[in-house]
Amino acid sequence: MKNKTKLLVLFFLLISLFPLSTQAQEEALEEDLSPTPIEEQEETSQTEEEIKEIREAVKKKVQEKIQQITSSTTLNQKRAWYGIIEKVEEGKIQTKFQEKERTILLDSATTIIDLKRQEITSSDLKEGQQILSMGVVEQENTLEGKRLVLTSTPTDWSKTKVIYATISDISTESKVLVLTPLKNKNEQYEVKLDAKTNSDTDFSDFENGQILIAILTQSENGKLTYAARRLKTIKAAPTPIPEQETESENTQEETDQE
Numbered sequence: 061m062k063n064k065t066k067l068l069v070l071f072f073l074l075i076s077l078f079p080l081s082t083q084a085q086e087e088a089l090e091e092d093l094s095p096t097p098i099e100e101q102e103e104t105s106q107t108e109e110e111i112k113e114i115r116e117a118v119k120k121k122v123q124e125k126i127q128q129i130t131s132s133t134t135l136n137q138k139r140a141w142y143g144i145i146e147k148v149e150e151g152k153i154q155t156k157f158q159e160k161e162r163t164i165l166l167d168s169a170t171t172i173i174d175l176k177r178q179e180i181t182s183s184d185l186k187e188g189q190q191i192l193s194m195g196v197v198e199q200e201n202t203l204e205g206k207r208l209v210l211t212s213t214p215t216d217w218s219k220t221k222v223i224y225a226t227i228s229d230i231s232t233e234s235k236v237l238v239l240t241p242l243k244n245k246n247e248q249y250e251v252k253l254d255a256k257t258n259s260d261t262d263f264s265d266f267e268n269g270q271i272l273i274a275i276l277t278q279s280e281n282g283k284l285t286y287a288a289r290r291l292k293t294i295k296a297a298p299t300p301i302p303e304q305e306t307e308s309e310n311t312q313e314e315t316d317q318e
Contacts, residue, residue, distance in 0.1 A: 142222040164205045172208045259291040271295040
């Protein structure tokens with residue numbers, strides 16, 4: 061009887077020890093499989109590098125798309141480029157202004173005007189002459205010249221501006237125009253006309269809303285005031301609908317109703 065009791069006690073002891081041993085093995089196995097701090101650091105570093113590479117790839121793609129859109133919108137648009145002739149070749153001239161080199165294509169339909177307002181040919185063009193080239197953008201830095209106008213050279217190129225703008229205001233007494241660039245309508249230039257101004261339009265004929273190309277030099281008496289050196293009118297101001305026409309139409313309608 062005592063032997064049986066001893067066997068039963070031993071049996072229960074073995075059963076109680078078995079789960080503890082299994083649990084200890086499982087915990088040891090989990091510890092073996094869990095990543096060490098070094099492995100965790102390597103995985104984090106690798107993830108950060110992958111994220112950085114993805115960001116760089118996306119940034120590059122966006123820049124390429126922006127450049128593509130900008131180039132496509134510029135082509136086939138009317139532009140006026142200002143510069144000094146560096147080279148005269150058959151069917152084209154090379155110009156440069158503020159370190160930017162451009163090519164102006166010429167053909168039989170291109171009109172060229174000299175300083176005396178007389179029409180000349182491409183054979184009369186010379187290196188060193190200052191020219192305003194108007195036409196259509198053929199490709200980057202290349203213009204299909206429609207009308208070229210020779211102008212006098214400003215004394216200080218660093219203070220020279222060329223803008224494509226709309227007349228926003230006119231001061232008849234002081235002979236001043238307020239010009240708003242078409243590219244940036246938040247900017248305005250106060251432009252003074254004097255005896256040195258070369259303009260194809262009399263001051264009395266300027267109107268609000270007219271579009272023109274202006275070559276300006278910074279005035280000596282004020283940073284925000286510019287002197288007009290060359291003004292070329294591109295588009296007349298829109299003609300407003302006379303109020304009299306509207307009144308006459310209303311009168312006619314009333315007459316018809318009677």
